Amino acid sequence: MSGDASGAGGESRATPDADSRPLPGEQPGPDERDHPEGRRNLEGIRIDPVVEAEHASRRAVISALVEDEPGVLARVSGLVSRRQFNIESLTVGPTTVDGHSRITMVVEETDPGIDQIEKQMAKLKPVISVGEVAGDAVTSELVLLKVEADDPAAVHAVSEMYDGRTVDAGPETITVELTGDKASIDNAIGAFERFGIVEIARTGPTALARGDTPTAPGEKPGTAGEPTTHDD
Amino acid sequence: MSDTAAQPRSDADGSDDASEAAATEEPTDPDDEQAAGPVSTGAESVVAALEAAGAKTAFGVQGGAIMPVYDALYDSSIRHVTMAHEQGASHAADAYGVVAGEPGLCMATSGPGATNLVTGIADADMDSDAMLALTGQVPTEFVGNDAFQETDTVGVTRPITKHNYFAGEADTVGDTVGEAFELSRAGRPGPTLVDLPKDVTQAETDRTPGPATPPAGTDPDPNADPDAVEEAARVIEAAERPVCLFGGGVIKADASAEARTFARSYGIPVTTTMPGIGSFPEDDDLSLSWAGMHGTGYANLAITHTDCLIAVGTRFDDRLTGGIDTFAPEAEVIHVDIDPAEISKNVYADYPLIGDAGRVLDQLTAAVREAPDAEAWRDRCDEWKETYPLTYATPDDEPLKPQFVVEAFDEATDDDTIVTTGVGQHQMWASQFWTYSEPRTWVSSHGLGTMGYGVPAAVGARVAADTMGEEDRDVVCFDGDGSFLMTMQELSVAVREELDLTIAVLNNEYIGMVRQWQDAFYEGRHMASDYTWMPEFDKLAEAFGALGLRVDDYDEVAPAVEEALEYEGPAVIDFHVDPEENVLPMVPSGGANGKFAAAEDQL
Numbered sequence A: 001m002s003g004d005a006s007g008a009g010g011e012s013r014a015t016p017d018a019d020s021r022p023l024p025g026e027q028p029g030p031d032e033r034d035h036p037e038g039r040r041n042l043e044g045i046r047i048d049p050v051v052e053a054e055h056a057s058r059r060a061v062i063s064a065l066v067e068d069e070p071g072v073l074a075r076v077s078g079l080v081s082r083r084q085f086n087i088e089s090l091t092v093g094p095t096t097v098d099g100h101s102r103i104t105m106v107v108e109e110t111d112p113g114i115d116q117i118e119k120q121m122a123k124l125k126p127v128i129s130v131g132e133v134a135g136d137a138v139t140s141e142l143v144l145l146k147v148e149a150d151d152p153a154a155v156h157a158v159s160e161m162y163d164g165r166t167v168d169a170g171p172e173t174i175t176v177e178l179t180g181d182k183a184s185i186d187n188a189i190g191a192f193e194r195f196g197i198v199e200i201a202r203t204g205p206t207a208l209a210r211g212d213t214p215t216a217p218g219e220k221p222g223t224a225g226e227p228t229t230h231d232d
Numbered sequence B: 001m002s003d004t005a006a007q008p009r010s011d012a013d014g015s016d017d018a019s020e021a022a023a024t025e026e027p028t029d030p031d032d033e034q035a036a037g038p039v040s041t042g043a044e045s046v047v048a049a050l051e052a053a054g055a056k057t058a059f060g061v062q063g064g065a066i067m068p069v070y071d072a073l074y075d076s077s078i079r080h081v082t083m084a085h086e087q088g089a090s091h092a093a094d095a096y097g098v099v100a101g102e103p104g105l106c107m108a109t110s111g112p113g114a115t116n117l118v119t120g121i122a123d124a125d126m127d128s129d130a131m132l133a134l135t136g137q138v139p140t141e142f143v144g145n146d147a148f149q150e151t152d153t154v155g156v157t158r159p160i161t162k163h164n165y166f167a168g169e170a171d172t173v174g175d176t177v178g179e180a181f182e183l184s185r186a187g188r189p190g191p192t193l194v195d196l197p198k199d200v201t202q203a204e205t206d207r208t209p210g211p212a213t214p215p216a217g218t219d220p221d222p223n224a225d226p227d228a229v230e231e232a233a234r235v236i237e238a239a240e241r242p243v244c245l246f247g248g249g250v251i252k253a254d255a256s257a258e259a260r261t262f263a264r265s266y267g268i269p270v271t272t273t274m275p276g277i278g279s280f281p282e283d284d285d286l287s288l289s290w291a292g293m294h295g296t297g298y299a300n301l302a303i304t305h306t307d308c309l310i311a312v313g314t315r316f317d318d319r320l321t322g323g324i325d326t327f328a329p330e331a332e333v334i335h336v337d338i339d340p341a342e343i344s345k346n347v348y349a350d351y352p353l354i355g356d357a358g359r360v361l362d363q364l365t366a367a368v369r370e371a372p373d374a375e376a377w378r379d380r381c382d383e384w385k386e387t388y389p390l391t392y393a394t395p396d397d398e399p400l401k402p403q404f405v406v407e408a409f410d411e412a413t414d415d416d417t418i419v420t421t422g423v424g425q426h427q428m429w430a431s432q433f434w435t436y437s438e439p440r441t442w443v444s445s446h447g448l449g450t451m452g453y454g455v456p457a458a459v460g461a462r463v464a465a466d467t468m469g470e471e472d473r474d475v476v477c478f479d480g481d482g483s484f485l486m487t488m489q490e491l492s493v494a495v496r497e498e499l500d501l502t503i504a505v506l507n508n509e510y511i512g513m514v515r516q517w518q519d520a521f522y523e524g525r526h527m528a529s530d531y532t533w534m535p536e537f538d539k540l541a542e543a544f545g546a547l548g549l550r551v552d553d554y555d556e557v558a559p560a561v562e563e564a565l566e567y568e569g570p571a572v573i574d575f576h577v578d579p580e581e582n583v584l585p586m587v588p589s590g591g592a593n594g595k596f597a598a599a600e601d602q603l
Helices: A072-081 A110-122 A152-161 A180-194 B001-009 B017-023 B040-055 B064-073 B086-100 B112-126 B153-160 B168-183 B199-201 B226-238 B248-253 B256-266 B298-306 B357-367 B375-387 B402-412 B427-433 B455-468 B481-496 B512-521 B535-546 B554-566
Strands: A059-068 A088-096 A102-111 A127-132 A139-150 A167-168 A173-180 A197-202 A206-208 B056-062 B079-082 B104-110 B131-137 B164-167 B189-199 B242-246 B269-272 B287-290 B310-311 B332-335 B353-354 B418-421 B475-480 B503-507 B546-550 B573-576
Touching: A059 A072, A059 A197, A059 A206, A059 B402, A059 B554, A072 A088, A072 A110, A072 B418, A088 B353, A110 A127, A127 B375, A139 A180, A139 B535, A152 A173, A152 A180, A152 B001, A167 B112, A167 B164, A173 A180, A180 A197, A180 B475, B017 B375, B040 B064, B040 B104, B040 B168, B040 B189, B040 B199, B056 B064, B056 B086, B056 B455, B064 B189, B064 B199, B064 B546, B079 B455, B086 B104, B086 B112, B086 B131, B086 B455, B086 B481, B112 B131, B112 B153, B112 B189, B131 B153, B131 B168, B131 B199, B131 B242, B153 B164, B153 B189, B153 B310, B164 B168, B168 B189, B168 B199, B189 B199, B226 B310, B226 B332, B226 B353, B226 B357, B242 B256, B242 B298, B248 B256, B248 B357, B256 B546, B269 B298, B287 B298, B298 B332, B298 B375, B298 B455, B332 B357, B353 B357, B402 B554, B418 B427, B427 B475, B427 B503, B427 B512, B455 B481, B455 B503, B481 B503, B481 B535, B503 B535, B503 B554, B535 B546, B546 B554, B554 B573
Parallel strands: B056 B079, B056 B104, B104 B131, B131 B189, B164 B189, B242 B269, B242 B310, B269 B287, B310 B332, B332 B353, B418 B475, B475 B503, B503 B573, B546 B573
Antiparallel strands: A059 A102, A059 A127, A088 A102, A139 A173, A139 A197, A139 A206, A167 A173
C-alpha cells in the first residue's frame, strides 16, 4: 500500500529514523534543480526565448449556418462574451432554406483565437456549419445616417458621390441610406460629418464568399428548400 | 416516491423494489435501449423516454412545477432518491455517473429548485461528466411574467450545459428528454438540461417517444486520422524523454486498459492529471503519479523535462500547467482528444489526434514500430522518485497528521474502494496519500472546485455501486470541516436509504487551504479562515442516526477506521488533525512546475 507515498499507515507511523526517504524539508529546493531553457508564449506555442514571437491579431469574417431556433443568438453571443473573443459586429438573418439562418461575425483576433472561435461555435448544437469566409469575400453593410438639413443640395451631392439614397427628408434633418464595404462606409461617414451627423445606425457587415466557394464549410450553394448538409 | 420506496427497504431481507427492478433489466449495457411503453401525458412520456434510454436512478427534490413528472415516476422502474437539497441531487447524480459510467439523472422544481442545481451542473460541465437535469417550469402561459417560482432556467444554465432545451409540446417532450440523455454522453460528455413547463407535462398525449438518439453531428468519429497517427508514432519512436499524461478523458472513454497497454508496451513513464487518477496504477514502476499544483515533485519534473508529451484526454487546466511559458517547454506535444476545440486551446499541439482515447491509443500502439530509447530517462525519473517522495513528519509533540489518516484507510480497504472528497487540503491529501489503481474509484470536484461535493457524491457513488450489484465495495468520503458543513444534510439521505459509506472529516478547524495561502502569501493574516466554531461532528452524526466517532490520537486511528468500515450504514469519523499542516509539494499559482516547493520555506 501507499506505493510512492511515505509508507506510513496502519500500525507503524512514519518517522525519519524508520524511513530513509527524505522529508519535505530535506528535499532539494527549486534553485538546486536543473530547469529547461525553453519557453512557450501566451498561446502555448514553443518559442525561442531570445526572439519571442507573438501572433498579431487580424480582422476576420466568420460565417455560420445555424438552425433558426429560439435562443440561438443568445448561445452564440454568450459564447463570444464568455470566452472574451474580440468581436466587432454580429448580424443574423434568414436564408433561402426554411429553418436556417446565417450569422456573420467580424472579429479581431489572432490566428489561434480565430481557430478557437470556429471550434467553439461548431460545438453549439444549433450550429450546422461555421468557418472563416475566404479573404476576398464580398462584404457589405447597411447604414442609415441622419444629418442636419441646413444645406440639402450639398447633402444630396455627397450622397450621390457615395451611391447613397435619401430615404427621408424633412425641414430639420435628412436621412440617407448607404451600403458598401467597411472602407467605403467609413469614407462616406467622413464626408457627411461636415453637415453634422444627428444619428447613425449601422447593421454591421454581412458577407458571402466569391464565386462558387461555399460561404460556410460544406454549404452547397443553391440548395433552396433543401436541408443544408455539412460534409467535412 | 421515496416514502413508498422506503417501505420494503425496512424489511428483514433488505431488498428493495428498485434494485430488483434494475436487476431484471439485464444486460445493463448503457446502449441497451428498449421501446418506450404507452403513455397518456407529457410527464409519462418523459419517464417512458428515460426508462427506454436505460436510466435506472434519479436524484432529486419534489416541488410544485415538477410534480407531474414525479407523479409519473410513481409507477416507474426508475429508483428515485430524495435528497435534502437540490445541490446534493446534482452532485449525487454526477458521482453516480462517474462510478456507473452512464449519465447521472437529477430533478428539481422550477425557480429555487433549478438554481440550487446550478452548482452541480457547473461542476459536471467543468469535469465533462455526463448528466441530465430535469427542471420543472411554470406553465408556458406564465413564462416571462415573473410568476411564482419562475426562473429563466434555460438562460441561467446555458453557459454551463453542453446544450439545454425548453420543452414546448407534450407530443415531443419525451423525444427531447431522450435526446438530451443521449447527448450528455455523446462525444465529449457533459451535462444537459430539459426545462419542463407544468402545462406540457400535464397535457394529454398518446405519442410514445421514439428511440433516443443524440442530435446529428454530435457523435464524432472515434478514430484519428491515420496519417496523423503515423507522424505521431515517428515522434514517439525518436523521443529520448517521453512521458504520457493521462487525463480524465481516458477514464470517461473507458480507455484505462488501452492506456496501460500503450505505456507498458513502449516503456514510457506515466503521469496523470487529477481527474485522470486511476487511469494508470500508481503502484506501477512506470507511474509517476499525478502532476500539477500539488502533484508529486517527480511528475512535475518529468513533464517539465520531457521532449515528447503524449497527452490523452486532458484540457491542460492551469492547475496542471502552472505558468504556460514554462510548461513542458521542450516537448513536442501529441494531444489526443475527442473535442477539437481542446486542441491548441491552452498548449499548442504539434501532433493533434482527434478521436476517442481508447481507439486512438490502440492506433498508436499499433503504429509505433519500436520503443523509444528511454532507459536513461526512466532512470532519471526513478532518481526523482527517490529524491522527492511524498512524505510527512510525525513528531510526537504535534497533533495527528491528516496524511496518516488517509494512509490508514487505504491500508484497511481494497483496491476497488471508491473515494469521494470535498475541496481543499483534505482533497489533496486524499489524492496524494492514497494509491489508486483502478478507474472510476476517484470521485472528486476538479475543475469547479466545489466545497461540499464529498457527502452527496458519496451518496451517489454508493447508490451506483449498489445498482451495479457491487455492494461489497467500500465508499470512503474524505471531507474537510468546512466542506462537510456545506452539504452534511445529505447524511440524512444516507441514513434513510441505509447506505453503507464512511465519511472521514479531516477536521483542522480551518478552511485549511485558505489558511495555507494566507500563511504563504498574506503574511499569516487569517481573515475568515478560522473555523474553531465547528460543531461536534460525531454527535451531529449520531443525531442524524449515523455512527459518529471522534479521533484525536494516532493509536485511535486504526480501531476507528475498522469500526466505521465494518458498520453497516453511514459512519462519520471526526478526525481532529494538525491545524498547521500544509499541502506539499506546491507549485505557486502560475509558477513553473519544475520549481515546485517541496517544503514551506521553499515557497
